[in-house]
Amino acid sequence: MTLPPEHPWWVADTANSRLVRAMRAQSVDRPPVWFMRQAGRSLPEYREVRAGIPMLDTCLDPSLAAEITLQPVRRHGVDAAIFFSDIVVPVKCAGVDVVITPGVGPVVADPFAEVTDLDRLPQPAPEMFDAVAEGVRQTVAQLGSTPLIGFAGAPFTVASYLIEGGPSRDLPKTKAMMIRQPEMFAGLLGKLADLASEFLRVQITAGASAMQLFDSWVGALPARLYRQHVLPHTMRVFEQVADLGVPRVHFGVGANHLASDMAGAGCDVLGVDFRVDLDAVPTAIRSQLPLQGNLDPAVLLTDADTIEAEVRRVLAAGRALRGHVFNLGHGVLPDTPADNVTAAVRAVQEFGESFEGVA
Amino acid sequence: MTLPPEHPWWVADTANSRLVRAMRAQSVDRPPVWFMRQAGRSLPEYREVRAGIPMLDTCLDPSLAAEITLQPVRRHGVDAAIFFSDIVVPVKCAGVDVVITPGVGPVVADPFAEVTDLDRLPQPAPEMFDAVAEGVRQTVAQLGSTPLIGFAGAPFTVASYLIEGGPSRDLPKTKAMMIRQPEMFAGLLGKLADLASEFLRVQITAGASAMQLFDSWVGALPARLYRQHVLPHTMRVFEQVADLGVPRVHFGVGANHLASDMAGAGCDVLGVDFRVDLDAVPTAIRSQLPLQGNLDPAVLLTDADTIEAEVRRVLAAGRALRGHVFNLGHGVLPDTPADNVTAAVRAVQEFGESFEGVA
Numbered sequence: 148m149t150l151p152p153e154h155p156w157w158v159a160d161t162a163n164s165r166l167v168r169a170m171r172a173q174s175v176d177r178p179p180v181w182f183m184r185q186a187g188r189s190l191p192e193y194r195e196v197r198a199g200i201p202m203l204d205t206c207l208d209p210s211l212a213a214e215i216t217l218q219p220v221r222r223h224g225v226d227a228a229i230f231f232s233d234i235v236v237p238v239k240c241a242g243v244d245v246v247i248t249p250g251v252g253p254v255v256a257d258p259f260a261e262v263t264d265l266d267r268l269p270q271p272a273p274e275m276f277d278a279v280a281e282g283v284r285q286t287v288a289q290l291g292s293t294p295l296i297g298f299a300g301a302p303f304t305v306a307s308y309l310i311e312g313g314p315s316r317d318l319p320k321t322k323a324m325m326i327r328q329p330e331m332f333a334g335l336l337g338k339l340a341d342l343a344s345e346f347l348r349v350q351i352t353a354g355a356s357a358m359q360l361f362d363s364w365v366g367a368l369p370a371r372l373y374r375q376h377v378l379p380h381t382m383r384v385f386e387q388v389a390d391l392g393v394p395r396v397h398f399g400v401g402a403n404h405l406a407s408d409m410a411g412a413g414c415d416v417l418g419v420d421f422r423v424d425l426d427a428v429p430t431a432i433r434s435q436l437p438l439q440g441n442l443d444p445a446v447l448l449t450d451a452d453t454i455e456a457e458v459r460r461v462l463a464a465g466r467a468l469r470g471h472v473f474n475l476g477h478g479v480l481p482d483t484p485a486d487n488v489t490a491a492v493r494a495v496q497e498f499g500e501s502f503e504g505v506a
Numbered sequence: 507m508t509l510p511p512e513h514p515w516w517v518a519d520t521a522n523s524r525l526v527r528a529m530r531a532q533s534v535d536r537p538p539v540w541f542m543r544q545a546g547r548s549l550p551e552y553r554e555v556r557a558g559i560p561m562l563d564t565c566l567d568p569s570l571a572a573e574i575t576l577q578p579v580r581r582h583g584v585d586a587a588i589f590f591s592d593i594v595v596p597v598k599c600a601g602v603d604v605v606i607t608p609g610v611g612p613v614v615a616d617p618f619a620e621v622t623d624l625d626r627l628p629q630p631a632p633e634m635f636d637a638v639a640e641g642v643r644q645t646v647a648q649l650g651s652t653p654l655i656g657f658a659g660a661p662f663t664v665a666s667y668l669i670e671g672g673p674s675r676d677l678p679k680t681k682a683m684m685i686r687q688p689e690m691f692a693g694l695l696g697k698l699a700d701l702a703s704e705f706l707r708v709q710i711t712a713g714a715s716a717m718q719l720f721d722s723w724v725g726a727l728p729a730r731l732y733r734q735h736v737l738p739h740t741m742r743v744f745e746q747v748a749d750l751g752v753p754r755v756h757f758g759v760g761a762n763h764l765a766s767d768m769a770g771a772g773c774d775v776l777g778v779d780f781r782v783d784l785d786a787v788p789t790a791i792r793s794q795l796p797l798q799g800n801l802d803p804a805v806l807l808t809d810a811d812t813i814e815a816e817v818r819r820v821l822a823a824g825r826a827l828r829g830h831v832f833n834l835g836h837g838v839l840p841d842t843p844a845d846n847v848t849a850a851v852r853a854v855q856e857f858g859e860s861f862e863g864v865a
Contacts (some may be wrong), residue, residue: 148730177578178550184797269705301800305800308760310837317730317803317804317836319803319804319839320807320842322802322804322805322807323804323807323812326805326812326816327806327809327812366760366781367781368781369780369781369782369783369786369802370783371783371786372788401760403762403763404762404763404781421728422725422726422727422728422763423728423763424728424729424730427728427729427730443680443681443728444676444678445676445677445682446681446685448678448679448682448688449682450686451688453682453685457685477676480676480679491711
């Protein structure tokens with residue numbers, strides 16, 4: 148595949164990395180491996196540098212965010228870094244009063260309820276994300292040939308925090324707004340789609356070679372509501388970064404009933420959560436896109452033998468795919484021993500077989 | 507359908523109720539309606555009688571449990587009561603040190619980890635559940651022709667509390683035991699299946715006309731693990747109460763990827779959670795069993811017009827089924843205004859059309 152001339156240098160620079168090749172359904176010597184939440188509480192070096200520093204301050208400190216992003220690459224030898232961030236970073240940068248309370252999650256001081264609240268979200272501009280751009284540049288400078296993945300929360304999940312005021316399993320206010328104030332809901336998701344797009348553009352322009360859009364809470368919706376109220380905005384995010392030419396991953400938690408819709412949202416790779424084995428994903432999706440996933444994060448709490456057996460099972464299921472990016476089926480759990488994460492990476496390196504690719 | 511002569515009197519007594527007829531795919535004048543967690547915090551009269559009394563003490567006080575079970579029948583005019591209980595009641599009755607901590611959920615003092623812990627669960631005997639039997643008898647005596655549904659947690663969900671020591675979204679210890687100590691896990695689920703069966707037998711023998719087996723956490727498993735480690739034990743529960751001849755409902759949360767397996771576990775009715783519309787349930791399941799569900803509980807936090815519109819949508823989707831028991835797609839949320847629950851019941855009464863039935 149020849150890259151169009153207008154593509155930025157970094158896309159060319161990591162175009163032959165395992166990660167980018169697998170995401171493009173090109174041949175690789177073995178599946179690339181990285182783990183969602185690979186940077187975080189499972190690493191002693193993370194707990195050390197984070198000590199006493201609030202989460203969002205960490206995300207917005209360029210050298211600290213870069214250091215944390217690099218830690219799992221150094222320790223585990225994963226094939227990609229993902230920029231250390233949080234789903235609410237873009238709205239924080241846009242001026243919303245949000246903090247991340249340990250043990251709770253994002254807490255929004257004044258939840259969004261009225262149409263006038265939409266005015267609290269300004270038109271996005273790259274300058275809002277200068278700290279993130281600088282963090283990405285510092286990261287990429289140290290990563291060498293290892294690609295960096297940019298990260299953003301999907302409009303629905305970010306909206307749910309703004310509407311509920313914090314994490315909520317049942318999303319009652321979000322669903323009520325969707326049903327009773329569909330125009331306000333669409334206005335909010337539209338603004339958040341633009342914000343996510345700009346946030347991703349900034350990361351890619353600063354050096355990210357791929358991106359992932361993360362829809363943590365979307366599994367709470369039936370397909371009917373997802374298609375009507377969410378999918379158009381998610382599609383807009385993918386569209387608005389399409390010109391940058393980096394592979395785009397789409398991932399939702401507990402959203403297997405939405406898999407066909409999510410696969411058709413304009414992404415290049417679909418992340419699969421641990422609830423459905425890769426070989427049980429519908430054929431229409433498997434023949435359309437490379438998949439990312441999906442070792443159960445709970446397996447990393449066991450032992451080296453169990454981890455090896457489970458990694459080999461996931462690798463075997465991945466062999467029949469168009470392309471396979473080895474990952475977990477959700478993020479690394481906080482109490483995971485770092486050595487177990489390394490053991491999983493080693494098992495992928497040892498047992499992952501070469502892929503012919505179709506592209 | 508003629509009942510075999512050995513069937514107990516109460517099965518004959520409510521055999522012509524809307525609930526039992528719909529669950530047997532027989533003709534009804536309209537779908538029956540009841541709601542999971544219809545007895546509970548949404549009712550002021552519940553909060554009044556519960557004040558200061560711990561949850562498990564309430565469940566095991568026969569007249570208090572009966573009173574709470576009857577409250578939503580009186581207030582909303584639902585077509586069925588469900589015996590007020592909790593998923594951990596059977597293990598509490600079997601001697602396990604478990605309390606329900608408000609705002610947290612069940613907390614097990616000494617979680618199950620070693621094979622020797624299995625000895626802490628005695629052989630089930632009906633006498634363990636005398637308080638529940640008495641509560642059921644008092645309830646049925648006051649219910650008249652309205653049927654009572656018996657309730658038990660499924661072996662997997664109860665096991666998860668015993669292993670994790672409390673509620674856990676990720677179930678790391680449960681999954682680790684399943685994978686690394688499969689024999690202990692099978693031993694535990696086997697014992698819990700026998701306990702659930704006895705607990706349900708006691709409720710049915712005391713007067714319940716139907717039963718529901720509730721698997722709250724099973725959605726966290728892929729079908730592969732479900733089939734191997736869970737389904738055989740769930741099937742045993744349904745088998746062990748089959749001779750009592752009451753309709754058996756099977757319900758799991760976020761478990762739509764397991765729907766075919768759950769539908770084939772030996773139940774007579776499959777409960778469908780709110781994430782998949784009734785008309786999107788696979789045809790093989792819809793043609794096999796009546797379905798129960800699946801208004802989103804979040805809709806009950808809106809307003810009368812929205813509730814009516816959503817109830818009519820669910821009723822319309824239910825019309826194409828073999829049988830339809832109107833319910834929520836999960837339990838009533840604690841902050842739900844009681845009047846909204848009544849409004850939903852009224853809408854089912856007003857707009858539910860007659861069903862021919864196939865049996």
